[in-house]
Amino acid sequence: MTDLSAGTIVTALDFPPTVQANDGTSQINISSTAYITGSPVVSTTFTAPTSGRVRLIASFVGGADASGNRAFVSPQVFEGTDTTGTEVLSPSVATAVGSMGEQTSSSAYERCSFLDGLTPGGTYFVRVMYRVTGGTTLDLLYRGIIVVPLT
Amino acid sequence: MTDVLAGQKIQSATWPATVESLDNTSNANLTNTTFATGTPVVDLTFVAPTTGRVLLTVTAGSRDNTGTDRVVCTFELYLGTSAGGTLVIGSSGSTLQYECTCAGQADAYQYVSRTTLVDSLTSGATYYVRHMNKTASGSGSADCTLRALTVRPTP
Numbered sequence: 677m678t679d680l681s682a683g684t685i686v687t688a689l690d691f692p693p694t695v696q697a698n699d700g701t702s703q704i705n706i707s708s709t710a711y712i713t714g715s716p717v718v719s720t721t722f723t724a725p726t727s728g729r730v731r732l733i734a735s736f737v738g739g740a741d742a743s744g745n746r747a748f749v750s751p752q753v754f755e756g757t758d759t760t761g762t763e764v765l766s767p768s769v770a771t772a773v774g775s776m777g778e779q780t781s782s783s784a785y786e787r788c789s790f791l792d793g794l795t796p797g798g799t800y801f802v803r804v805m806y807r808v809t810g811g812t813t814l815d816l817l818y819r820g821i822i823v824v825p826l827t
Numbered sequence: 828m829t830d831v832l833a834g835q836k837i838q839s840a841t842w843p844a845t846v847e848s849l850d851n852t853s854n855a856n857l858t859n860t861t862f863a864t865g866t867p868v869v870d871l872t873f874v875a876p877t878t879g880r881v882l883l884t885v886t887a888g889s890r891d892n893t894g895t896d897r898v899v900c901t902f903e904l905y906l907g908t909s910a911g912g913t914l915v916i917g918s919s920g921s922t923l924q925y926e927c928t929c930a931g932q933a934d935a936y937q938y939v940s941r942t943t944l945v946d947s948l949t950s951g952a953t954y955y956v957r958h959m960n961k962t963a964s965g966s967g968s969a970d971c972t973l974r975a976l977t978v979r980p981t982p
Binding site for chain 1: 830831878880882897899921923924926927928929930931932939940941942943944963981982
């Protein structure tokens with residue numbers, strides 16, 4: 677990883693494109709307490725910038741029919757172009773966005789997280805994972821991820 | 828739109844200014860169930876960067892006094908300098924990708940944001956975006972106290 681120093685000329689690696697993936701297929705009455713992908717899988721590849729740092733923005737729209745349980749949506753990142761590469765970020769509450777347990781209607785949620793230590797120019801695969809704390813009352817109406825290269 | 832290429836020097840068109848518009852005038856007892864602008868209108872113009880990509884963030888502070896209704900906020904994007912321009916992203920269809928909301932049970936103000944990557948913009952063109960809001964059930968007990976838009980050029 678290299679910080680961008682004054683006077684340097686831009687290289688392609690300094691600012692690879694910001695990418696996103698999203699899907700509006702409803703995931704109804706989800707019940708898995710372990711992180712799963714859902715269907716379809718929301719995923720994309722991205723190129724790590726010179727700095728080796730990116731911002732991950734995970735979001736979802738969803739809610740519960742009854743109060744008590746929460747949904748967590750979290751990114752998972754692998755080296756390479758699919759899940760066969762080395763996992764560099766596991767889904768967890770460290771990066772997850774979560775719903776409110778008391779809500780009984782749909783709401784939109786978003787959470788930013790910071791991922792560094794990536795290899796400049798490396799290709800990475802990110803997918804959106806989700807789980808619930810319990811029950812079968814939670815629905816996800818939309819899932820999304822944005823990856824922004826950082827200095 | 829053009830990705831930032833190896834060897835090129837930074838130009839003003841590559842990184843136009845990040846812009847924000849914010850207002851904290853109370854819009855109380857909302858009843859509209861279709862998207863409207865609110866008072867005053869929260870809007871701004873921006874110049875699309877070389878990449879044609881921006882991160883557009885919608886922010887709102889909202890609540891429902893009875894803890895049953897909720898405020899849903901989104902944006903409308905036009906090519907040009909006003910809502911008289913060419914509509915690029917509207918609010919009449921699904922806004923699941925763009926909207927921010929308070930929880931229906933939030934009887935105290937809840938402040939949230941939602942960010943969208945908007946791409947395929949024409950490099951150097953001027954765009955107009957405005958903040959829109961509605962309520963889920965039109966109960967008349969939902970309030971919105973803060974509305975904001977931020978547009979940031981991105982690689």
